[in-house]
Amino acid sequence: MSLVFHDLLRLFCLVLALLLPIASYAERVAHLYRATVPVASQSERDRNAGFDLALQEVLIKVSGREDRVLQQGLLQQFPPAEQLIQAFSYRDNPDWLAWQNRSDADAVSLGRHQIQEPLPQLLQANFAAAAIDQRLSALGIPVWGAVRPSILVWAVAEQAGERALLGNADAVGLADNLQVQARQRGLPLFLPSADLQDIMAVSLEGLSELFEGSVADANQRYQPDAVLLVRLFEVAPGSWNATWKFVHRQESISGQRRQLAMASAVSEMSKDVAEYLAQRYAVLKGRDQSTAHAGLLTLEVEQVVGFDEFIKLQRHLERLPPVAGLSLQRVDGTQVVWQIKLAGTFEQLLEHIELAGLMRHRQAPQPLLGEQARDDDAALRLEHTSVERFDWLGGRGLR
Numbered sequence: 001m002s003l004v005f006h007d008l009l010r011l012f013c014l015v016l017a018l019l020l021p022i023a024s025y026a027e028r029v030a031h032l033y034r035a036t037v038p039v040a041s042q043s044e045r046d047r048n049a050g051f052d053l054a055l056q057e058v059l060i061k062v063s064g065r066e067d068r069v070l071q072q073g074l075l076q077q078f079p080p081a082e083q084l085i086q087a088f089s090y091r092d093n094p095d096w097l098a099w100q101n102r103s104d105a106d107a108v109s110l111g112r113h114q115i116q117e118p119l120p121q122l123l124q125a126n127f128a129a130a131a132i133d134q135r136l137s138a139l140g141i142p143v144w145g146a147v148r149p150s151i152l153v154w155a156v157a158e159q160a161g162e163r164a165l166l167g168n169a170d171a172v173g174l175a176d177n178l179q180v181q182a183r184q185r186g187l188p189l190f191l192p193s194a195d196l197q198d199i200m201a202v203s204l205e206g207l208s209e210l211f212e213g214s215v216a217d218a219n220q221r222y223q224p225d226a227v228l229l230v231r232l233f234e235v236a237p238g239s240w241n242a243t244w245k246f247v248h249r250q251e252s253i254s255g256q257r258r259q260l261a262m263a264s265a266v267s268e269m270s271k272d273v274a275e276y277l278a279q280r281y282a283v284l285k286g287r288d289q290s291t292a293h294a295g296l297l298t299l300e301v302e303q304v305v306g307f308d309e310f311i312k313l314q315r316h317l318e319r320l321p322p323v324a325g326l327s328l329q330r331v332d333g334t335q336v337v338w339q340i341k342l343a344g345t346f347e348q349l350l351e352h353i354e355l356a357g358l359m360r361h362r363q364a365p366q367p368l369l370g371e372q373a374r375d376d377d378a379a380l381r382l383e384h385t386s387v388e389r390f391d392w393l394g395g396r397g398l399r
Helices: 004-020 044-063 094-100 103-113 129-138 174-185 195-201 204-208 213-224 261-279 307-319 345-357 376-383
Strands: 032-041 084-093 121-127 150-160 162-165 227-238 240-249 251-260 296-302 323-332 334-341 359-361 385-391
Touching: 004 334, 032 044, 032 323, 044 084, 044 121, 044 129, 044 174, 084 094, 094 121, 121 129, 121 296, 129 359, 150 204, 150 213, 162 204, 174 213, 195 213, 213 227, 227 251, 240 261, 251 261, 261 376, 307 323, 307 334, 334 345, 345 385
Parallel strands: 150 227, 296 385
Antiparallel strands: 032 121, 084 121, 150 162, 227 240, 240 251, 296 334, 323 334, 359 385
């Protein structure tokens, strides 16, 4: 009887997954050039120190390369942080307010864990994006665009012999720390619901072994661009061993850390993921376009219906990090032909186009022949550039 019930329950969950999909696509990360840091006061000294910390956080978000940003002397190669600020503001730090209103029992508990008193205010600073990008490029540090892969975190926690799938309302602090890392590193991290449907679709034993197949069925509900498989094992109160595997487009990286607080473990995982993705998607801008690393590309885009869609396509191309410039060659019905000046490689351009999901690459690109051009001069220009063909999908991709 119990086996029959279990099978019926699994069938119900699978049907529910088909009826109620939760689609997830690449994310456009907001506020990459904004950071919020705690400060002791609004004095000029504390404000300037806060600006320096905020600049460091922004550089890590924009580049994804914490190892480069934290190199000794790198910040000294930037103008003073206050010269790069567009706007700033203060607000009370809610953590400090909670600290002031804590009970005696809370104070004893916090004291045992040696938690320091939070600083009373938060300083929010907005930096000039163009100035940041220009300086990073001058220092040879690639810039990562705002459109980034959505990352679903499948995590299993083991405490006192019990194993549990973690979701948005976990009791060990993973969700809260993931939110912090998502904000500080510009990573679109999210946890599953960890409801009955997920529990039935995930093998906790397989997830503990970081086996990708253990979450294959459950991934269909969320459709992430990448997954982060995590095993957390509590070795002492508040101390965790963490093992993880990040999977993105048939490639993976792994890591582990021992005896860390939850915040530190999540930070280490996020650092590894950010640096891996930045190496794939970040583009070194401002270099000489005559080098072999870059070049010209003719882009044929079909199914561009109407002026509104044309404008959307143009803005989309302009935002792609590997695009250093573009010029319109011709419009013929629903076909638009652009000449693209590349800041990166064609492979990087394809990566960003596929990630956004607004254009579909045609598998058998055809050369743009001279007779297809409007005049002999146009034919001569297009003769020396490679040609790629895409279909425009409009608003059906990036959300």
